[in-house]
Amino acid sequence: LIIVATLAIIAATIAIIALSPKCLDWWQSSPIYQVYPKSFRDSDGDGSGDLKGVQEKIDHFVYLGVKTVWVAPFYKSTLKDYRYAVDDFRQVDPSFGTMADFENMLSALHDKGIKLIIDLIPNHTSDKHNWFQLSRTRTDKYTDYYIWEDCAVVDTRVVPPNNWVSMYGNSAWEYDSVRKQCYFHQFRKEQPDLNLHNPDVNKEILDIISFWLEKGVDGFTVDAAKFLLEAEHLRDEPQVNKTQPPNLVTSYSDLYHDYTTTQVGMHDILRNFRQTMNKYSREPGRYRFMGTESNDHNMVAKTMLYYGNSFIEEADLPLNFYLYDLNKDISGNSIYDTVDLWMRSMPKGKWPHWMVGNSRNSRVASRVGKDYVNVLNMLLLTLPGTPTTYYGEELGMMDNPALNENSYPSAEYDPSEYPEKTPMQWDSSLNAGFNGGNTTWLPVNQDYKELNVEVQMQEANSTLNLYRDILNLRKGELPLHRGWMCYAFHDPNIFAYVREIDGLNKVFMVVLNFGAPTSVDIKNKVKDIPAQAKIRLSTISANNGKSVNTENISTQRGEGIILEYKTNKPLHNKEEFKNSCFISEKACYSSAFNLLYKNC
Amino acid sequence: LIIVATLAIIAATIAIIALSPKCLDWWQSSPIYQVYPKSFRDSDGDGSGDLKGVQEKIDHFVYLGVKTVWVAPFYKSTLKDYRYAVDDFRQVDPSFGTMADFENMLSALHDKGIKLIIDLIPNHTSDKHNWFQLSRTRTDKYTDYYIWEDCAVVDTRVVPPNNWVSMYGNSAWEYDSVRKQCYFHQFRKEQPDLNLHNPDVNKEILDIISFWLEKGVDGFTVDAAKFLLEAEHLRDEPQVNKTQPPNLVTSYSDLYHDYTTTQVGMHDILRNFRQTMNKYSREPGRYRFMGTESNDHNMVAKTMLYYGNSFIEEADLPLNFYLYDLNKDISGNSIYDTVDLWMRSMPKGKWPHWMVGNSRNSRVASRVGKDYVNVLNMLLLTLPGTPTTYYGEELGMMDNPALNENSYPSAEYDPSEYPEKTPMQWDSSLNAGFNGGNTTWLPVNQDYKELNVEVQMQEANSTLNLYRDILNLRKGELPLHRGWMCYAFHDPNIFAYVREIDGLNKVFMVVLNFGAPTSVDIKNKVKDIPAQAKIRLSTISANNGKSVNTENISTQRGEGIILEYKTNKPLHNKEEFKNSCFISEKACYSSAFNLLYKNC
């Protein structure tokens, strides 16, 4: 009998293991922390952050519990700002250090179990790139590396080949006096677009991917993905306002970008990048991640195409720019709409992405408001999917009021226009601990004495410690990183949702206040919820562990609470919640074996 | 010693077999013979050809040596012509017989080792299709099966949603009085376009593919592929002539079709079709073929996208419409240009397609001229790739002069406009042997007493027997179906090319005259050719087997000759022919083992 029982247990164990769903991969299980390296930590005191500086601050990622770091571009570039105009994709810009510094930083991250994502910038180079120099002189295969076209010169005025405008509103064509032709630039004139119709150019990009993956980099986000191809017929793009005189078309929003974005063949170029990354993913435990950057505004279906489809892989996730577009008009309903837009549009079985800020937009504390920093962090870290945190958002850093935000500045590379890029605020010492030198490339925000890592580490109720606590809770509780998300309630003030997983009767409800102080009767919406629920975590730490009456849940403006309760009637099985629930990866929990399994 | 030698031979044999390239698949090794079933053979004497009629004529395919037959649409359709407006994709139209007739025909073809290709028509249905009836009444999931849009009605005149025109030049929008909306039709108003943005519609098409593949069909050509998706924004398409008053835009060629053809996502729809076909290809020896039909005129790059790419399969081949566009202005140079356009544009390792006529264009004997029928058949059957022959082209059948050709007729389904669809000319009996009845749906061409299968079978020098002889030669001689094609010479009169394979010193040169009688010194162009070569096959059969002086090869207008000679210096190894040679599937020949092998 004992033998039979033993065999039965072995058989059951084998069956359960065979049915177990795969673990979440590294890019799914941690938030991505985006470092703007020029502003993170300046190791040598020259005023500019560097890669050694990132390495010096690895303990900060460890403290937060973050396992994925995305370091914004550090490639060789003569331009002074964004660093998206690259002179050489295989060199570290001296201002950031050396290739040895990069390799040391990567090793140090890996030693702590942290993955590194970097930017792939296939759409354009800087005009200092060797390829461009060889192209403007029509040298061999480089002749067609960029998008060249004849342009008439009438009375010394250049007439561009068509009406296409750059992101900055001027003509997207620039005359080159060496080649005596115009080249196309989707961004600045110092950033000529590569010709990705050319197989040789694609080969170059694949080689660059291999170069960094062989160094051990864990993945890429592909910059400016929708701009990778332009229509070869070069027809004028249609005007939004047909009656506008063509010579007054000077703004990017004056045209429909039917011929310069999302052209046929563009996704195949990205899928080809992916194929090369996959070769490196075959090493056990070394999955290489691919994200895509494409802000398609109200055309969410275009963004979803980057997920690929059932028979061909593309990005693991496209970056989600919809929360990033939120401003002071925030409300419970607007957050619900924004979350729901993604969840409803995403292909089945794919993994969501959430992001409230990055290096190209005003900081969330300034754009949306200080009051909402904590509740937005709670949202990011409790939705299903991978959140991204821009450096300093874990503190609630503000734009520097001494600088002016302008999402597409007209002046050329004026650092005074980048208030969201001021130095990271580490402590109350000189220059907020960014460096010990005399100078910083951008002025440190004057609030740094109160708002910095050191101070917030001491405060139990700080934004920093709340971020850390939510992330710890997320890691420790299965329903907060796997399973279902169901909408429970939303109105102008409140957005509330439930996280649950089949087989586990422990459920979490997240109640977030984006409006006025209010009290809601959640029990009226979600009948089977117990009369009392425990506050597992609140943005107001004094409330942690308290019990609330679910018929009367009070929250303040910007307050967020994570409630925990037990129920055997999960929402996703109820008819009335059929269209309010989403799951990315089906998994069920067996308490008997403390195991996840599928086919449930 | 004998044992060692035996082992060595065994080892060598194993190595050679291991290195052997795969055999050409069935769709690569035979021409495709396209049957227009309404006009091929009428088994029951009602005036219309039928599937039983096709079955009755299988011996004709056997006589020709053709192993692949493409039967044009026979689906249930109330329309009287092309049969591309289908009421039910799973039924045989009664005029063609029954499903049992189809199954019998298919079995009979398979019994003779002949494969069957049919049309997949995913772009549209007829307006009699049940889906359209359910869609116009907004019934459940069918509501969005078609492309519906509100359209204003001003003084009883319908104002369409935009300026899109159908292939026939009228507005592509038709008002439906039941649904009180407009629907989009790329072709006739009785052919509403399916909404392939809708996953349910895609699922329907996949089910239809499975339906026919389960019956045993060997493949599909996908009709109207470039039209599968339309831009959802419905913006006006740009006018070719910007100053044309919009109300005068009535012709298809008045607009650039940027929003109604080749939209992003279209290739993924086709690749998804392909995925379903691949499931059936796993049966040993049952590879299922997919071709695509898209005439992209001067945008050959768009056609080439249907080949898929290195990491995802799409069509085995897109139909080649470039020879099909040729007319009486034919010349040695124009044929060279047309062949070269495809060869240069085709992705590496892909397999070409060649076609001079089909059911939607005037017959080649009328369009290009009787004099060129034989030389064009010789071209088709000696180029690398898969040729397609429209029924009757193997006889040189003419358009019926009693009817008027019109590639997009304005009148509705007027059979008098289809001079290339007259009954197949089998013999000199009543109705050319098409049937023994009193009536034929189109008048038999009056030339049938001299121009028919029976007569041509008796004539050694007939078009029919030449077709058969070339095909037999192609099958028997390795370089004529595998290996390299190199251009040898072209001028206004002559197009000449060489077929050769590594390791075999037997070479074929095809010299085709598309102009005036002329004499060329090929030896001057191709230095290593012997002074004498043997005419293996000529369009003038009396010349077969003769020897010619390669410094002075004389041909008449419309004459074609296949020369055979021996050389150890193949053209594709010569520097000066580097850019004149193409290969689809690398293979070399070993005379020691009489084997093909790769890695050469």
Ligand SMILES: [Ca+2]
């Ligand atoms: Ca571009």
Ligand SMILES: [Ca+2]
């Ligand atoms: Ca369509």
